[in-house]
Amino acid sequence: MCKAITPGIDYSLYLVTGRELLPEGITYIESLKQAIEGGVTVVQVREKKADTGEFLQIARESKELCDQHNIPLIVNDRIDIALAIRATGVHLGQTDMPVAVARSLLPPDTIIGVSCNTPEQVEKAVQDGADYVGLGAVYGTQTKDVSGKIIGPRKVGLRLEKLDGTNVKSVVIGGIKTSNVLRTLHVSVSTSGRTVDGVAVVSDIVASKTPRESARTLASLVKAFKLASSAPALARPFSRQLSDSLLHDAAALLDVVRKHSPLIHQITNTVVTNQSANATLALGASPIMATSPYEMEDLQKATGALLINFGTITDKEGMLQAGKFANLNKKPVVFDPVGVGATAYRRSTASELLNTWQASIIKGNAAEIGALADSVEVQAKGVDSGGSFKDPAAVIRQLARKERCVVVLSGVVDYITNGEDVVALHNGHPLLGQITGSGCMLGTAVATFAAAERLRTLESEGKGADEEGKLVSGDMLVAAVGGVLALTVASELAAAREDVKGSGTFLPALIDELGKLTPEVIASRAKAEVFSP
Numbered sequence: 332m333c334k335a336i337t338p339g340i341d342y343s344l345y346l347v348t349g350r351e352l353l354p355e356g357i358t359y360i361e362s363l364k365q366a367i368e369g370g371v372t373v374v375q376v377r378e379k380k381a382d383t384g385e386f387l388q389i390a391r392e393s394k395e396l397c398d399q400h401n402i403p404l405i406v407n408d409r410i411d412i413a414l415a416i417r418a419t420g421v422h423l424g425q426t427d428m429p430v431a432v433a434r435s436l437l438p439p440d441t442i443i444g445v446s447c448n449t450p451e452q453v454e455k456a457v458q459d460g461a462d463y464v465g466l467g468a469v470y471g472t473q474t475k476d477v478s479g480k481i482i483g484p485r486k487v488g489l490r491l492e493k494l495d496g497t498n499v500k501s502v503v504i505g506g507i508k509t510s511n512v513l514r515t516l517h518v519s520v521s522t523s524g525r526t527v528d529g530v531a532v533v534s535d536i537v538a539s540k541t542p543r544e545s546a547r548t549l550a551s552l553v554k555a556f557k558l559a560s561s562a563p564a565l566a567r568p569f570s571r572q573l574s575d576s577l578l579h580d581a582a583a584l585l586d587v588v589r590k591h592s593p594l595i596h597q598i599t600n601t602v603v604t605n606q607s608a609n610a611t612l613a614l615g616a617s618p619i620m621a622t623s624p625y626e627m628e629d630l631q632k633a634t635g636a637l638l639i640n641f642g643t644i645t646d647k648e649g650m651l652q653a654g655k656f657a658n659l660n661k662k663p664v665v666f667d668p669v670g671v672g673a674t675a676y677r678r679s680t681a682s683e684l685l686n687t688w689q690a691s692i693i694k695g696n697a698a699e700i701g702a703l704a705d706s707v708e709v710q711a712k713g714v715d716s717g718g719s720f721k722d723p724a725a726v727i728r729q730l731a732r733k734e735r736c737v738v739v740l741s742g743v744v745d746y747i748t749n750g751e752d753v754v755a756l757h758n759g760h761p762l763l764g765q766i767t768g769s770g771c772m773l774g775t776a777v778a779t780f781a782a783a784e785r786l787r788t789l790e791s792e793g794k795g796a797d798e799e800g801k802l803v804s805g806d807m808l809v810a811a812v813g814g815v816l817a818l819t820v821a822s823e824l825a826a827a828r829e830d831v832k833g834s835g836t837f838l839p840a841l842i843d844e845l846g847k848l849t850p851e852v853i854a855s856r857a858k859a860e861v862f863s864p
């Protein structure tokens with residue numbers, strides 16, 4: 332019997348079937364039954380090769396099973412089959428029946444979904460009266476030829492914007508699996524804060540020998556993400572008055588670094604590898620400067636945080652793998668896109684890296700941040716910056732919202748934002764500008780403090796209920812403030828020493844001062860301003 336389930340479809344875990352993907356030893360119906368038991372919330376029957384009779388038979392069996400579990404069933408493309416089995420809905424591609432014609436043929440209340448690749452297609456689907464849109468292909472997939480149609484997770488938000496002010500629902504589709512689902516959900520947000528309603532999955536469930544477990548894991552991750560993202564965006568309400576406690580908390584992370592000595596994995600450039608490793612040790616953490624892609628899976632289980640600095644890109648595959656496994660292990664990832672504005676190769680590599688993993692913090696000088704923010708205001712001079720922004724707070728806020736992470740803009744004044752509040756730090760010394768790799772060491776210090784902030788959060792709050800749905804624990808804004816202050820305060824102390832005669836003697840003195848630093852000295856010397864929106 333047809334159940335009245337149309338008003339509130341739960342799109343959280345949307346299974347698209349594909350019999351050609353079934354592994355040996357499991358029937359279509361058994362796989363579907365297990366997937367539903369595992370937590371699939373809506374099923375679309377997709378049969379690209381079957382003739383009408385076979386499609387009808389498969390759709391009928393699927394409908395019977397879905398009805399038993401009160402799960403809505405959607406038919407791909409075929410209005411006649413949807414009508415014949417009284418399906419909950421139909422899903423239409425861009426070259427299938429137009430929405431209006433489908434609507435005129437189907438009973439009222441039938442759900443109609445449309446596959447959309449571009450923002451214009453989303454706009455049109457909304458105008459045509461679609462109930463939901465399938466946005467993709469997010470990643471490459473073996474189940475469909477999507478060449479030229481991969482939008483990447485960071486562009487989903489542009490499509491979601493077209494749903495603002497409507498009640499049209501959305502799912503993302505194309506290569507979504509357990510290993511990337513959290514990251515995909517995290518970054519699939521419009522500027523107005525709209526997130527997707529669910530994820531559509533094919534092979535991760537259908538090709539699985541244990542579809543119940545695959546569906547259970549995916550369903551649990553989507554549920555956990557929804558729970559975590561329904562919490563307030565900021566860990567604490569933020570205001571000018573709070574800047575003292577912010578500075579105190581940030582500085583106190585130095586004690587956490589020294590207590591736990593976290594392993595800081597750094598893929599950095601050949602110019603600074605040694606000095607960055609020594610800066611890590613001086614702060615009290617433990618550096619590992621590994622680059623081979625073959626060890627990233629193991630390494631990310633043991634690390635406290637990951638720094639990816641592509642000053643001399645020779646190991647892109649290692650960078651791709653490291654970030655992916657850091658995300659999977661919920662470790663903070665700090666990205667330093669050195670010289671990204673200088674060459675087309677650096678720009679495309681930054682985009683590839685950011686499409687593969689989620690950065691917790693992006694740090695760069697004005698030229699680097701400008702290049703990522705698509706601003707032409709500040710030009711790159713190789714790895715150096717040729718100026719500063721008129722409104723740095725606006726540029727970094729916009730980038731933080733676009734990339735869904737904390738952004739650090741280095742310069743004479745360092746600016747840090749989580750997309751809302753902006754902290755300006757006025758510490759530092761001109762000698763930092765006269766040694767190579769001071770920005771790289773800044774990235775190292777930020778990664779070290781990010782590891783400490785994650786440990787502090789896990790230690791004080793334990794694995795909270797929303798832990799599973801987060802990419803990383805802790806307030807990365809506090810971590811970034813702590814890391815920047817550690818390096819810049821140490822630079823002031825080093826520059827004031829009598830034995831420092833210039834940039835040559837400054838570098839070893841800086842390492843010494845990093846080693847002698849205390850949270851009290853950091854907090855007492857911090858010169859900060861906070862701008863709230």
Ligand SMILES: Nc1ncnc2c1ncn2[C@@H]1O[C@H](COP(=O)(O)OP(=O)(O)OP(=O)(O)O)[C@@H](O)[C@H]1O
Binds near residue numbers: 716761767773
């Ligand atoms: N003139 C200055 N006065 C105070 N602090 C400075 C000055 N120049 C640089 N710094 C500090 O040095 C750190 C590195 O910032 P900078 O913007 O120079 O990095 P960068 O251009 O990426 O450096 P590099 O490419 O050498 O690694 C920042 O914390 C910044 O505050």
Ligand SMILES: Cc1ncsc1CCO
Binds near residue numbers: 602
């Ligand atoms: C000089 C230089 N060239 C590539 S990376 C690097 C270190 C400072 O960014």
